[in-house]
Amino acid sequence: MFPFSRGIPPREAIPAQELAAQAAAVLAEQPDDVFQYAPIGNHTGDLALREELAKLHTADPERIFVTNGSLQALDLLAAHLLRDTGPDVYVEAPTYDRAVQIFERHGARVTGIPLRHDGLDLDVLRERLAERTPAFLYVIPDFQNPSGVTTSEDKRRALVGLAEEHGFVIVEDIPYRELRFEGTAPTPLAELSPGGRVLTVGSLSKILSPGLRVGYVIAEPHTVTALAALAEGTYLSPAPLLQAVAARSLAAGLAASNIERAVRFLKPRHDAAVAAVRRHLGEDALIAVPEGGYYVSVHLPVPTDEKTFLAAAKKDGVLLTRGSAFYPGSAAPPAGTVFLRLPFQALTPEEFAAGVERLAAVTARLA
Template identity: 60%
Template sequence: MSPSPVQFTRGVPPEEVLLVDELAKITTEVLAERPTEVFQYPRIGGNLGDERLRAALAARHGVDPRQVFVGNGSLQVLDLLSQLLLGPGGGDVVVESPTYDRAGLIFQRHGGRVLGVPLNGDGLDVERLEALVARRRPAFLYTIPDFQNPSGACASEGNRRALVDLAERHDFPIVEDTPYRRLRFRGVEQPALSELAPHRVITVGSLSKVLSPGLRVGYAIGDPGLVAGLAELGEGTYLTPTPLSQAVAARCLELGVVDSAVATAVSFLKPRHDAAVAAAREAFGDQVVAEPGGGYFLSVLARSALPEPEFLAAAADAGVRLARGSAFFPGGLPDGRLFLRLPFQALPEAEFARGVRLLADVLTR
């Protein structure tokens, strides 16, 4: 019997890192203490989210709770933020190339013209970015500086400082997406962009990778006027946030369960990360984009004359399922290259190694 296909398709947390028993216990406690409140509509009119959750997130980020808006997952928060920043006329949105494909689709849906700037192993190509923003000021720049999805790259401190300096000189906001920031396995934590330029940077965060994706808790941190605008748009979109999910998330932050979940995830994922880097280096050499040091992904920009559809079909025939690499590149793949996003978080070490060997064989046929 043939082995099951190797799935390099999604960044789903492995079941082993979900603190299911603790989440169930806390949910039961919340239901016992606040049953009517969590099963009733929350108040409408400028609702920024659960007050205790916002206070806990504000303390974690060192900001005032009035700067925190909590919505139903970070993609929905990003959708509202895009609508607010782009306005009815749309505008240019600068992104990393490659970038998170779902984010790009959101920007386009709100009239954004998505412009990609090449991404290196230590962050955006700042020279190329400066040449672009000098010609046309963007509505905003979207970046995932920590263990980026899809590449795995982590921006250096120097790259981050150069980025906020550019934003200051050319007067555009930065949207910093941070779902993987706390999942660091190696190296020293780099300063968040919001720490370097709090008045210039809007932070989008999520508890999906550090607590539970099923709770659907995402948030934005910005000035009070901006988060009030998000609340107004949110009310017109889904009326109110989800009370039960946010109450459970608040209790988890207050009791240190999120910190425990992060520690569990880091301990579990570090060996998978290290083994994945070694296997990818052996299979693809210098075509590996970056050694992440955290997060869920590493990636390969492979030299190949194969058209992407033909390569994906051959990979599927060989027993490997991949996301379409060109979907991550706003301007299309570089000539003669194929992009392979390789999530390592949900695969045992031997299964990941088998998958990359199969892909390397397809590329060398």
Template identity: 45%
Template structure:
């Protein structure tokens, strides 16, 4: 065991943040975006500074065409909103009804999706994740038992666990969704950030009889500040989203959508995806190597891309005590329980840790892991000491 001094980060050092999945600044092509933005502002006519058309505006025509071409769908099957979370919020408002209010999610899943569905009155029910995707037997049981409105999935480099759903399970999920008439929502913010292996097909491309909506974003591949999120689905559902969007915020920002459209035309989106993968790949390799060495591979599924590594550990510490100890030691954590719906919290004696590696220096990432492991080890040692003391204090006659 390391000395107690090793539990703490050097006070002169900045804290290590195992929290949000914010793209590192070097992943954003700011100079090229600036050139494109200035070129658009200088062009007449100045419709960029006016409201976008009302009455169910699906989004910038050129941008929808570019996203449609990249995904092999018609522009009429694409809706563009102000970030993927707003698209999900609009979709939840349409889907969640009193007569059909259950939404099934992976367990764990993206914490903000839980809050969005809950805000619209949904009963959010978790289905455990396995190493190759959601537990199919449990999913079938829940679909039989509950009249679910939707199944929300992050099938590629899942946030927070890092898991990718296998092709076999994708087909099984679609078969169940078709049988029970459950809409599949596939959220794909990290899909393009693959560092090894072969991509699995999108659910929409192998849907068969199942209903699928694909949600995507340019936040991780181009710029989060542009706030470009999109949905791909049936033309009828896209029009519903557009009408609700008009009633909700009247108009998106034409200038942001025009910048994104020009980025596609200039090839910047594709170039930046390659650049971001090259930037993050060494951090990913160091992260999975360090985590495997320090925690062991049995407690994690190693991601092939994305931002996150998820670890489940046994702990004698409560989550609040663990988070507080980590903070004192200079490591800032997001509580793992936040990624679990209320119907499906982690088991007693275990902690779930989401460890973002995409923006951290590999040395800092490893230091953070060592601090967390030492906190867990000290917690086990204190627990054993307390058990021994209690045992020695028992009256034996």
């Protein structure tokens, strides 16, 4: 079987033994803290953890709000941002499917703006903005899930300019940002707009451990307070034990060393995956050459509909996520193609190449 279906970190990119040692130290030294409730009343997360996260982003700890993974950050932000404004949310098409589901659960009307190899199609975005101003624009600007696209510096500046001009908020979701294999990192959107118009959603899932379930929002203090009130009304706080383990692990430099290790481990997989896609599926199918992260993706011309293609691929042992699921509403891949997200992080170069070779064979057979 060739599982191209999930973007979870490979075992080699989680420093399990080192995390276990930090957890043991927390249990030995702080049992009274971690087995008690966290304080209530605008509690925004474990202070030591917020201080460590603030260092990662050169931000003020007052501007950090800790959540149970970044999906919960998206959930609370959607509740907060959609409460007082209209239902419109603009997203990249394709985009992270779970985010769309969360926004829709909060009553959002989600519109997909086509994503090009270097970020959103700004002409289409301007057309949509001429019709309606969204409550927020959700973007994954670095090594996007699912496409692997990184938004260029120019487009980042343009997005921030449009947000100022039209008065909407940008939510930038950056779980993969640290996993860069080549090129230089463009400026984070939040740095281009220091006035609070950009809210950053971060996560330790891809740089340290998804099991810690540590996500966070970086925002103005009034937004942080509003999110804290929403959190307190539902689950009080993230688990103190996990927050303490995360704080201690960050203080011990585990994220920094693990990022280095993960990049060293993932880069050969990335290089081999891009080469295999070019060889078996063709340069034209490639949406972008990812400079980091987990995903390479294609718009693959196929002679059938998506359902038939996925069923045929599955019969040949290639498991794929339904590409159309990454397109919200009426957005869709170009006519005559299917969108395929091909996560390379969890497959060896040989497995990946054999998987895409089979995809090429399936396409040829269906023709």
